[in-house]
């Protein structure tokens with residue numbers, strides 16, 4: 570897929586067929602993620618992979634309860650999160666959590682770049698992804714890391730769901746970019 574086409578046509582996917590994604594494919598996507606640039610080439614990322622729609626459904630319920638208890642007052646997400654039927658992981662087959670493995674100041678940015686690579690590579694393979702920022706605080710809770718087997722000194726940064734798209738959503742609008750041509 571042409572890069573500009575990939576950039577234009579990638580969408581946040583929230584409806585999946587339920588079909589599994591095999592481990593080889595997940596490893597290929599991780600291979601694309603680690604091609605991202607990183608500050609001082611430290612490559613400060615690691616990947617925690619949760620597989621299985623039913624497992625993710627159960628974790629969605631946990632994450633939703635956590636989000637409900639921790640949302641800031643007046644959050645526009647409150648109505649969604651209060652609905653017991655709301656699935657934070659949208660019925661996906663896989664959750665890949667890109668974690669910063671050190672406390673360097675730019676590791677967070679590095680993991681975000683790896684996340685974009687991951688999502689574009691998935692799109693090029695006909696798979697769908699969505700970054701689930703709503704789950705990040707929950708994933709960073711020590712008890713959740715322990716439950717999932719994520720090492721205590723990893724910092725979950727980019728939670729991305731992955732699966733086979735049920736439908737391709739319409740493009741989301743973009744505002745005209747604000748540019749200042751500096752002196």
Ligand SMILES: Cc1cc2nc3c(=O)[nH]c(=O)nc-3n(C[C@H](O)[C@H](O)[C@H](O)COP(=O)(O)O)c2cc1C
Pocket residue numbers: 579580581582583699700701702703704741
């Ligand atoms: C940092 C970040 C956090 C996001 N968190 C969520 C989320 O918690 N749940 C969700 O359904 N989508 C989430 N999204 C997806 C955005 O809503 C989506 O990317 C945006 O609406 C633009 O649509 P597009 O990706 O199809 O262009 C997140 C995206 C980013 C980049």
